[in-house]
Structure formats: C-alpha cells, structure tokens
Amino acid sequence: MIRTMGVFVLRRFTALAVAATVAATGCALKAPVDFEPEPPKPKREIVLMGYCIQVGAFSNVENAVRLSASLEARGLDAYYFLHEEGLYRVRFGDFQTREQALEKAENLAAAGIIDTYYIVRPEDSSAAKAAIYGDALLRHEIVETAQRFIGLPYRWGGSSLTEGFDCSGLTTAVYQLNGLNLPRTSAGQFRVGSPVEREGLNKGDLVFFAIFGGRKISHVGIYTGEGRFIHAPGRGKAVREDILSEAYYKARYMGGRSYL
Secondary structure (H helix, E strand, C coil): CCCCCCCEEHHHCCHHHHCCCCCCCCCCCCCCCCCCCCCCCCCCCCEECCEEEEEEEECCHHHHHHHHHHHHCCCCCEEEEECCCCCEEEEEEEECCHHHHHHHHHHHHHCCCCCCEEEECHHHCHHHHHHHHCHHHHHHHHHHHHHCCCCCEECCCCCCCCCCECHHHHHHHHHHHCCCCCCCCHHHHHHHCEEECHHHCCCCCEEEECCCCCCCCCEEEEEEECCEEEECCCCCCECEEEECCCHHHHHHEEEEEECC
C-alpha cells in the first residue's frame, strides 16, 4: 500500500465513475483503446491521490516554471509537466474533497496568482481506471508520462523548479500525474515499495541505486522495459533514458520496487 494524503481507494470507483467525461480542457486521459477490460479480480486497497488543481497551457516552458515557483513560494507542492498535447501545464495539491480544492483555487485566483483552473478528479486517473482495465493500462501510462519529461533539466532538491527535476522529484511527479502518491525521497520510495527481482521488473516499476557507494539509496529511475530506465542523472544533465546493464549503473544497482 502506498501512503498518501488522499482518502480515496480503488474499490470505491465504479465503472460509471471511471467512464465519466471531463471538461474539454485537454486534461482528460486518452481513451484506453489498446486495453480490453480484464475479468473481475480481487479488489486491492490501493490508495489514490485526492483532488488536485491544474492550471496553465503554456507553449513556453519558462512560463510554467515561473508559475510553479510562485505556487511553491506560497507553500504549495507544485510541478510543471509537458502535456500530451504539447503544452506545459502546472499541477499542485492533494485535497480530500472537491470543495477543498475549489476553495484553494478560488483564493489563488482572487489573489491573481492563477487564472483559469481545472479540478482533477481522482476517478479520472490511470490508477482508478486500472480497476477495470488492469495494471497494463497504468504501467503503460506511467512510462508514457515519464517519456514526456525526457530533455527537461535536472535539479538537486529544494523548492525552486527553475533548474528542472531531481531524481525522486521526477518519479513523484510521474506517479502523481497517474493518480498515485510516493514519498518525496528516493530512500522513502525504496522503503514503501514491494521488492522485485531484476529479472521480474515490469514497466512502471522503480529501480534504485547507491550512487555514492555503500548501500545507501541515493538515486531512482522509472523502468521502461527491455532493460532500460528513465531518470534525472545529475546536475547539469537533462532527464534521459539509460540501460541498466551499463557498467556504471550495474555496479550501483540496489534493486527494484513495484507499487501496483
């Protein structure tokens, strides 16, 4: 089970809720055309993200960076991402109810911090839709989301997004965009996941490394299949895809974790 501030669990979402249509804002996930519904299976207690707020539709990434920094300066955990339509958007918050999310959004709009906004519902996430279409859909969406971060610059922790994403910030953002929350640090993510042997890694699992020697977890990436993973490799380098069998990563590999 993944710890998260949200209180919504997978078993509470019915097929009707999953099939609900979102407003025409470019925020809806693609219809799972390539995935047929799976036969019923035992329900799992996977806790989802709550409601969050999405703003912006920027063609220039710098506008998304500035808005994210402005929100973080107000104590909000915000991040920007490249939407599948090719525009940069900003997302933040994890609210238990839609009313709480609306109140926060209205307050920010009244203060002139944000303009048009959209409330993202937990039942619209890939994690919720996995209740019907199975884990294959969720794993596919996690990898596809991670691929849209390739090319964004790395940063080392902190609250400013002006330098891009650090390794665990990348994995957190990718999972949150698909409806699941992770601890913020790579060590925390390593502790809460279910161990997976290297030969059993599946798309969307996380892979961990002890970059600075010893056995202390200090780096994480998203497994994309066929021995490859996406990660934010280091200061001054962009998010990229690498191969687990490369000597550098093979020598520092500490294991894989699954959250599905």
